[in-house]
Amino acid sequence: MxxxxxxxxxxxxxxxxxxxxxxxxxxxxxxxxxxxxxxxxxxxxxxxxxxxxxxxxxxxxxxxxxxxxxxxxxxxxxxxxxxxxxxxxxxxxxxxxxxxxxxxxxxxxxxxxxxxxxxxxxxxxxxxxxxxxxxxxxxxxxxxxxxxxxxxxxxxxxxxxxxxxxxxxxxxxxxxxxxxxxxxxxxxxxxxxxxxxxxxxxxxxxxxxxxxxxxxxxxxxxxxxxxxxxxxxxxxxxxxxxxxxxxxxxxxxxxxxxxxDLGSFDALYDEVKQPGLDNAVLARLEDSPEPICIDSKDNLIVARERQIALVDVEDLLVVDTSDAILISKKGSSQKVKNVVAQIKKQSPELTEIHRLAFRPWGSYEVLVNTEGYKVKRIIVKPDGRLSLQKHFHRNEHWIVVSGTATVTVDDKRCLVRPNESTYIKMGQTHRLENEGKIDLVMIEVQVGEYTGEDDIVRIEDVYGR
CATH class of the missing domain: 3.90.550.10 (Spore Coat Polysaccharide Biosynthesis Protein SpsA; Chain A)
Incomplete structure (x- = not known):
């Protein structure tokens, strides 16, 4: 079967x-x-x-x-x-x-x-x-x-x-x-x-x-x-x-x-709640700080990195991620879809992707995102290969933290080692690869009037995107 x-x-x-x-x-x-x-x-x-x-x-x-x-x-x-x-x-x-x-x-x-x-x-x-x-x-x-x-x-x-x-x-x-x-x-x-x-x-x-x-x-x-x-x-x-x-x-x-079907946070509360405990806590990271709950009960707390403290509250759903927090009464979590509909109009990227995003070649995490520039931490797995691409609205500065990067810019190809960097001008065709045996870790600084993820023109991609 x-x-x-x-x-x-x-x-x-x-x-x-x-x-x-x-x-x-x-x-x-x-x-x-x-x-x-x-x-x-x-x-x-x-x-x-x-x-x-x-x-x-x-x-x-x-x-x-x-x-x-x-x-x-x-x-x-x-x-x-x-x-x-x-x-x-x-x-x-x-x-x-x-x-x-x-x-x-x-x-x-x-x-x-x-x-x-x-x-x-x-x-x-x-x-x-x-x-x-x-x-x-x-x-x-x-x-x-x-x-x-x-x-x-x-x-x-x-x-x-x-x-x-x-x-x-x-x-x-x-x-x-x-x-x-x-x-x-x-x-x-x-x-x-x-x-x-x-x-x-x-x-x-x-x-x-x-x-x-x-x-x-x-x-x-x-x-x-x-x-x-x-x-x-x-x-x-x-x-x-x-x-x-x-x-x-x-x-x-x-x-x-x-x-x-875990179709709502109310359903998730029912699965996380344990007998004898006042609140249901789902810590998404092993080192997430323990929530502080004073005279609070029957709440669902989904923690990530930040310290969460509740005082004199009951029957709440508190969901914390790196870029958004949801607070709802229990029994009302089906209305989250209405929240998503509004966010799609105001900040559509918040419905599309987390600050920590996974890709076929590895992952990236947005460390700073403000007007005029964005800073990312990028991890490329061994044999990982980003698409051959270019951007129309930003320049990029790559700094290697560990591992060795194989960088292609237009018709030039070179190795960039730890504590070394390279610069990609707006409009230049470029690609990042990890041909080594360990993860490539690097910091990317994007500078430009627009740094959205949709400012990518893929010319060639081994993952069929």
């Missing part, structure tokens, strides 16, 4: 922890691992290998985090633009059918959910596998623990699906709980790749054909990239609307596996 992991989401409801360039699934929340890494590890006991569906920007994050847990993915499918879950699953299934067998079983999971009961999870997957082998499309229904209005519901009679329900209001959600045969729609599925494609062809033929047209004509390798125009031509829809709510082959496996 193949674990197909969908990891293209943006996770805006967990801003400022989650950003476009480092969404929720790649943030290290528990045990210094990301939810994506936990998903891979969780499914290794029930699946033979992994198939990751991602967008181009998150591809390198997935590759990097797979390497950190000593796991390698057999295949990636990279979408240049998202078209919802049905096309993502269809394209991946087409690749599986072309490369392997239409009868191969696929376990579709999201990359950003939490499962605490591994034994119950494995038992549910085995039940789903047995149903899928009988040519059914199987979904997983989570036993609800409270009347959640943010989830869709599945009405079930044993393993038979009676109906799918949209996100209800509070009264309707409570009625579902009272009836006892309604389950949260988990967004996880199990089926044969060929059976899913047959059902998609029957109930969403336009989408099926557009996906077929978008598949590479030269075969499917371990890194499948879909053309932008072909991807845009695919109708956008979820697997639920396109197939599951129409098919006559749908089954459900009711389960209770300690599942959470």
């Amino acid at each position: 193949i674990n197909m992991i969908l990891c293209g989401g943006s996770g805006t409801r967990l801003w400022p922890l989650s950003r476009t360039m480092l969404p929720k699934q790649f943030v290290r929340l528990f045990n210094n691992r990301s939810l994506f890494q936990d998903t891979v590890l969780r499914n290794q006991s029930v699946c033979s290998h992994t198939f990751v569906v991602s967008n181009n920007e998150q591809f390198f994050l997935a590759v990097d985090q797979l390497g950190q847990i000593s796991s390698a993915s057999d295949q990636f499918l990279l979408e240049p633009v998202g078209r919802n879950t049905a096309p993502a699953i269809a394209l991946a299934c087409m690749a599986i059918v072309a490369d392997k067998n239409a009868d191969d079983l696929v376990l579709v999971t999201t990359s950003d959910h939490l499962v605490k009961d591994q034994s119950a999870y494995e038992a549910a997957v085995l039940k789903a596998k047995a149903l899928a082998e009988q040519n059914n499309l199987v979904t997983f229904g989570i036993k609800p623990t409270y009347p959640e209005v943010g989830f869709g519901y599945i009405e079930a009679n044993g393993n038979d699906v009676s109906s799918f329900k949209e996100k209800p209001d509070a009264v309707t959600a409570q009625s579902y709980i009272d009836q006892g045969n309604y389950y949260w729609n988990s967004g996880m599925f199990c089926f044969k790749a060929g059976v899913f494609l047959e059902e998609l062809k029957q109930y969403a033929p336009e989408m099926y054909q557009a996906c077929l047209d978008a598949m590479p004509k030269d075969g499917c390798n371990n890194e499948i990239r879909i053309d932008l125009d072909a991807m845009k031509a695919i109708p956008e829809d979820s697997i639920d609307y396109a197939v599951m709510e129409k098919s006559q082959k749908v089954k459900v496996v009711p389960c209770d596996m300690g599942w959470s």
Whole structure:
């Protein structure tokens, strides 16, 4: 069985922890691992290998985090633009059918959910596998623990699906709980790749054909990239609307596996809170200072570097990052998406990227960002290579702290060693590389009227950006 992991989401409801360039699934929340890494590890006991569906920007994050847990993915499918879950699953299934067998079983999971009961999870997957082998499309229904209005519901009679329900209001959600045969729609599925494609062809033929047209004509390798125009031509829809709510082959496996979609800071509070402690504290760095709480209780505190102190407050969500702080009442964290919408208008970079940003070649951290100049600390991994690029609005001064930099400026190439520097004028074509065996650490000073990350013209890039 193949674990197909969908990891293209943006996770805006967990801003400022989650950003476009480092969404929720790649943030290290528990045990210094990301939810994506936990998903891979969780499914290794029930699946033979992994198939990751991602967008181009998150591809390198997935590759990097797979390497950190000593796991390698057999295949990636990279979408240049998202078209919802049905096309993502269809394209991946087409690749599986072309490369392997239409009868191969696929376990579709999201990359950003939490499962605490591994034994119950494995038992549910085995039940789903047995149903899928009988040519059914199987979904997983989570036993609800409270009347959640943010989830869709599945009405079930044993393993038979009676109906799918949209996100209800509070009264309707409570009625579902009272009836006892309604389950949260988990967004996880199990089926044969060929059976899913047959059902998609029957109930969403336009989408099926557009996906077929978008598949590479030269075969499917371990890194499948879909053309932008072909991807845009695919109708956008979820697997639920396109197939599951129409098919006559749908089954459900009711389960209770300690599942959470961690879709809000309220949900995160429920997972972090420990019995006997007044507050729930999630320290994102090992050396983060312990929060000081005086006559304060039932708060979620997400700390990073700064000292946080609370006095006489209750039921707050306090989330601290290097460039933004979120403070909200518990129960109101679903409104974070409204905050993100406003920030996109005022300071869009705050929704895109952290001060510490990860790239295929390493990382950079913004140390100073003010009018007229910006200072960064850049780390380039061994064999890392930035794109060949130029800027129209800034000059750059590079100072090597450790390691050795190979620098290309126009047609000249040279080595820059520790305590040495080089200067790149506005408009000059340049590239930075680390051909050594240790990390290259350097300080970059940008000077100019505009120092935004979008002032980059890439001429050549080994990472396909």
